[in-house]
Amino acid sequence: MGGMKDSDYKERFDSLKPIRWLLRRSASEVMPRGAVRPYDLGVSARTTEDRRGRDKDAGYARGCALEPVSEESTAVTHPFLDLAPLSAAHFAAIEDRVARLLSTEQDVVIMQGEALLPLEGALRATAGPGTTALNVITGPYGQTFGDWLRDCGATVIDLAVPFHTAVTAAQVRDAFAEHPAIDFVSLVHAEAATGNTNPVAEIGEVVRAHGALFYLDAVASIGAEPVLPDAWGVDLCVIGAQKAMGGPAGVSAVSVSERAWARMAANPGAPRRSYLSLLDWKERWVDGGRKALLHAPAQLEMLALEACVERIEAEGLDAVMRRHTLAAAATRAGAVALGGGLEPYVYEAGDAAPVATTLRAPSGVDAGALVAKALAADPVLPLVAGGGALAKEMIRVNHYGPDATPGVVHSCLAALGAAMAESGLTVDLEAARRATTKAWA
The missing domain is CATH 3.90.1150.10 (Aspartate Aminotransferase, domain 1)
Structure with a gap:
């Protein structure tokens, strides 16, 4: 194969313009008013003359043709590169603000990935052989949770209702009466894929009376309708910011009750030393007073999450x-x-x-x-x-x-x-x- 021509590089660079525009738009969401905005996201430069000299020598950088140099685009330092590292205290403060959105006193952990990360991590940490799970299916995510539970070795009782309706507390109560060994309930609050929402407050009363652990996917509902894990007796409540909150998809959060932490600690199959592990966050972050992060945080996503929470707080x-x-x-x-x-x-x-x-x-x-x-x-x-x-x-x-x-x-x-x-x-x-x-x- 022959080498790429200048025109090929230019075509590739032009194809990235929509992505660079989105990054500039995203940056405007997280940068404070009056802060320097990014102009050229393909390269960094300290001064105009430094960049001009390097461009002349290199011609192209990282497989992309460079845009024409202007004083506006090069007289400033790239703001993404100048962000101070996100401290543990700042990370914890963002967790606290998320907890306030949920009106919860439970531990809230922000995990560094899309909401499927805490959804799977929380489920695998609390279910396994010996678990009898009631899995409510009102859409595709309920189906996914049933698959995960079976993968964990749990005995699964599926309670499926037509996607054009919602499950009722009476149906959950009937399932408990038929299967009294149920000790885990998984439920999606709102299924954006099917457009239905389930009455979590009423279902929570039934689950609490039965004594089962209550796992809730509130990714699509947070910001669109009340999500109250403490008031509803939810032990594991997972949220994401990418829907009603209008925030980033790259980070997500889970609130964890003391009962849920105890279930994880007693589960030999709970993930440990793993990106899925909530116990790692418990032992190294929560129990350590939130002084040292487990790994480098997704800084831009965390700042975007903070910005979206600020917007919600400002609007109410x-x-x-x-x-x-x-x-x-x-x-x-x-x-x-x-x-x-x-x-x-x-x-x-x-x-x-x-x-x-x-x-x-x-x-x-x-x-x-x-x-x-x-x-x-x-x-x-x-x-x-x-x-x-x-x-x-x-x-x-x-x-x-x-x-x-x-x-x-x-x-x-x-x-x-x-x-x-x-x-x-x-x-x-x-x-x-x-x-x-x-x-x-």
């Missing part, structure tokens, strides 16, 4: 949750008014998650094709077709985080309505607009 958690509640109500109302056969996927409004609204595509219309037409007109809309077996029938409106606004809801329904009209369906865009406006009032 109740106000953030209200935006999501209104967005869900407006989307449901607008979809019904739009007509053309589009309807809410989750039958009852009380079972519908505030974080995202799922819609059932009109009969005979492929949901994926409809979404593709809508996105062709406006590619930044938070619209996606359902996953897996639901890909042909479900449309998801991801009105979470910064997209929980009237404008986004209006735009999503308008784009779907236009796509439906293009497909030969009769729709009423003005009725949809009026319905969404009224629901938001």
Whole structure:
């Protein structure tokens, strides 16, 4: 194979421009007002003359052609390289702010990975041979948890309900009556993938009365609806910032009760000396007074998490949750008014998650094709077709985080309505607009 030509490097560099733009945008979220912003994310330079000399000698750096040098882009030091290391005290302070969002006195550990890391780590730490688990399935994540539990050697009783509804506390109580040996319950609070939410407060009462350990995936619900592990008797509550919180996906958190720590300590199969290990965090971080971190933290993600918590605190958690509640109500109302056969996927409004609204595509219309037409007109809309077996029938409106606004809801329904009209369906865009406006009032 021949070497790459200058034009090849230039093409590769140009292809990275959207990524560099996103990094600049992300930096603006975490850098304080008035701080220096990054301009050239491909290379670092201390002075204009230093960079010019190096560029002239090297020509290209790290496989990418260099952008034209300007005084604006080189007269400052790259801010990402100038960030002071994230201290243990700063890390602990961010954990404390996350704990306040949860209104919890439990230990909160921020793990350095997407929410699947604490979800799997917490489950494997507390379940194993001898565990009898009730695994509630209201969507794909519930199915995943059942697979993990079986991998751990647990005996699993699946309580599955149709994805267009929610589980009830009575169903959980009946499962306990039929299987009194159950000592572990896994539940997803809100399944963004299917658009339903489960009544955790009521279920928590039943679980507490039975005495089982309660494991909750609140990744999609935090910021969109109340998440109260202490009040609800949740022993392991995992959250992520990438949905309703409007934050980064690269770090996540779990609150852990004393009962859960004791279960982990008694479990010989609990991960240790592993990235999955919560016990490592307990012994080396929590019990050590949070003085020394286990490893180098994901600094930019931690700062982004801190920034998103600050935004929630400034707006008010109740106000953030209200935006999501209104967005869900407006989307449901607008979809019904739009007509053309589009309807809410989750039958009852009380079972519908505030974080995202799922819609059932009109009969005979492929949901994926409809979404593709809508996105062709406006590619930044938070619209996606359902996953897996639901890909042909479900449309998801991801009105979470910064997209929980009237404008986004209006735009999503308008784009779907236009796509439906293009497909030969009769729709009423003005009725949809009026319905969404009224629901938001």
